[in-house]
Amino acid sequence: MLVSNLEMRASEEAAFAQGVKVEALMEVVGAAVAKIVNQFYPHPGRLMVFGGKGNNTGDALVAARLLVNRGWHAQFRCAFPEEMLGELPSLKLMEFRQSVLAQQNSPLHLSGAPLVVLDGILGIGTNGPPCMEICVAINQIHHLREAGAWVLAIDIPTGLDADSGLPSAFCVAADLTATVGFVKRGLVADTATNYVGRLALITLIELPPGKGDPAELITPCFLKHWLSPRQFNSHKGLYGRVGILAGSRCYPGAARLCVHAALRAGAGVVMLFLQEKLGLYLSMVASLPPEAIVLPIRSFNEIFQQCLDALCIGPGIEEEEGAEEILEIVRNAQMPTVVDAGALNIVSRQPQVLRACRGLRLLTPHPGEFTRLSPELAKLPRREAAEAFVSGCPAVTLLLKGARAIVAEMDTPPLINSTGNPGMGSAGMGDVLTGVCGSLLAQGLTPRQSASVGTWLCGRAAEIAIFSHGQSPQSLLAGDIVQLLGQAFGSLHQGTY
Template sequence: MKIFPSSSIKRLDAYTIENEPIASIDLMERAAKALTKAIAQRWDTEIPVTVFAGPGNNGGDALAVARMMAEKGYEVEVFLFNTKGELSPDCQTNKELVEMMEEVKFHEISTQFVPPTLTSRHLVIDGLFGSGLNKPLSGGFAAVVKYINSSPATILSIDVPSGLMCEENTFNVKAHIIHADVTFSLQFPKLAFLFAENTEFVGEWDILDIQLSQKGIEETETNYEMLEVEEIRSLIKPRKQFAHKGNFGHALLIAGSKGMGGASVLAARACLRSGVGLLTVHAPFCNNDILQTSIPEAIVENDTNDTCFAIPTDTDDYQAVGIGPGLGRSSETEAALLEQLEHCQSPVVLDADALNILANHHHTLTHLPKGSILTPHPKELERLVGKCQDSYERLMKACELARTAKVHIILKGAYSAIIAPEGKCYFNPTGNPGMATGGSGDVLTGVVLALLAQGYSAEEAAKIGTYIHGLAGDFAQKKQGMIGLIASDIISCLPTAWRLVSE
């Protein structure tokens, strides 16, 4: 599913109007019907509805919804803010239609606004400003937003919470943004919905299909997409009848240190559960017994150092290399990592302490093997690119790093972003907060390593691995609940996730 910037959404509306063809007022009517249906499915006619409409097309949507809800028997009161005496043509049309309805208590605000009483029983429909907003709200509109937010009413925003911009909100005034409980986005999610700091404004969000032109959507380019199961399924290679383990790659995992053997176990088990033909784990000697006992399917190669990774190993016989889980940051490990990367020709998955070490060696970052993948969480990314004010800036800096280092980046978190060197970003919808637990990232490293070793491209491995990792976490959450979920639960659910997607 594509995610468009606000400028492209306006062009898609125009394309649909011209090529369907359909009058703009009829397209607004179609959107209002979808909104009214979704609202009626959640709230019955016993709840009083107060609609706040702005002077543009978002306000026109809100007025059309008010009319349709009144026709369904809801008690509706409308406040249309027309302080400049200028309404969009479609908003004007819907204003006239609402004014004719005796069932609707209608107020047009041109100067003084006397706020209504809003109780916990009320549903507020926010239609003040939509996706066209490009600067923070101020003055009277900011005051209205503050009043709505201070009420105990349930707040539903149409398309986007008023005051929230669709992409960047770094310099927005947070006190002047609606705090929606629910947001019904029209046709597409907005990029801003995927950023952690905007959750308080967006609340629960859902997408309503208003049937914008499918041809227009296909022809319009965007750098942002949401992964979907059909795409992931299409990427997975079927296994042939006479396949053998040599067909599915030999992966090398360099992981673990004294006291951190568990990280190497988690990554190795996840790799083996993700289809790799053979796996060798290079680890300090102190972890030998742990690995041999916990993962009998893996080959263990001991480092000469007893407690950490200190001696680079030959990677010529491996199709992919994973480095980082539980690695530690000793001086011996730092030197060994830099030497290992200097001579490695196979694609590398870098995670955890490998990334933390490279934060001090930016030259190495730009000379990684072709097809390599970085898997940082936000703090690890900031060690590589510097402090970020918010998620939007973090995403932009991650895109720049992917471009300059010519690597793919999996920026981990809710809606993990897979970032390609050319600037494309794919957001992952699977996963849940129960996965915010130690070892979850090690599992992802193992899954992605297995895919690279099997011959998937870096982009394919990052997309499939992130989606499957999150899906396995969702299955684990259903079995164990969020609070009780641990990384091993994700691994145990990997076969179920693979079966669902590949079969």
């Protein structure tokens, strides 16, 4: 659920009226923030905490105290004289400093250690542009981030409007925003993406829901009930047969990535269909994992003769290859089908086929492909465009890729992904996502579920690659995502943020 400032305050007031204590919530939020820091940086480093006057500062100080107890070395900078702190933040500052004093005799091993900055300056209780003291603090955070610090904003980046998502002239650009209770509407606005960064939701069960926007953030808590544990007497026949129509002479790697991803995502049988005239059969068989099946075909329409639970079509397919046959598959295939890349570009010539599909379709366009599918809608804000696109297309689920991927279906609240990083803006990522989504479809998930789980898993795998496997936003490859899908599944089941 997305909430406005007023709706969030009403939920808090209702909780406090029922006896919930502010300090108790502060401890819960601080513990969650500390857990998020540990999720991304499991080895202690340096911590810089920026605070203002209010309870956001108290949340940050609780997190800092807990991190100090785990070996982090922390400092606190207040934008105002410390005597201006509220009662609870003052108490949490005293407790934080006691933990720092207790740590003084511990050895320092900080060479090459990460620097994490906590933005606890302002929460949603402040309106208007930041004052001069806050602007100075924001500027300090900016310079630290430019020097390599990783910035976590608590609840909302200081300087960002929680309702509109518009940044002020001085606004914290966070690498991750840990929003509290519910997701504020402004955090998922297109204008906020570069300031919010990765989005995590700290759920407070004590807060009763308000009358918010029914859109949901995709989180492990939201997803994990869709992935039941496998029974001990499992066999491949239980987990579906997915067919893949992908690859060409110019783009053989797209087929390889899609097949690898489908296997790693758990499908029982993965079959790659290759046109004989391409002459790729021997080289593809040699380069694919032995678990894959590769079948030569003369025509794309031979797919109708196969017994499949799901189909992926499009990665690496060149538009001049069998366009009419691809349109026929999109229109008439009865199995759920992921439509991507070259197939999307072919559909963009006759988008009316999407209103008459005989089976369920999951479309996975990046912004350029979406512009070709619907030039007019592409001018709208992303969420509005996604919802308008699926209107009147009951068989279509749209996964609009991008920094904040959106899953939309007709007459259903949209879902907004939380994971990922800038390293995913590289070739082959969409091929991997298509394979994962097709694999999940074959295992019995709906298109909406497959799109949600798939985009979360790929984003989480990208995070693991950078924070735990030595990659960077510049070096991250689509193949890294495939190799780390297992750890991403583990993160989902463990309930990470």
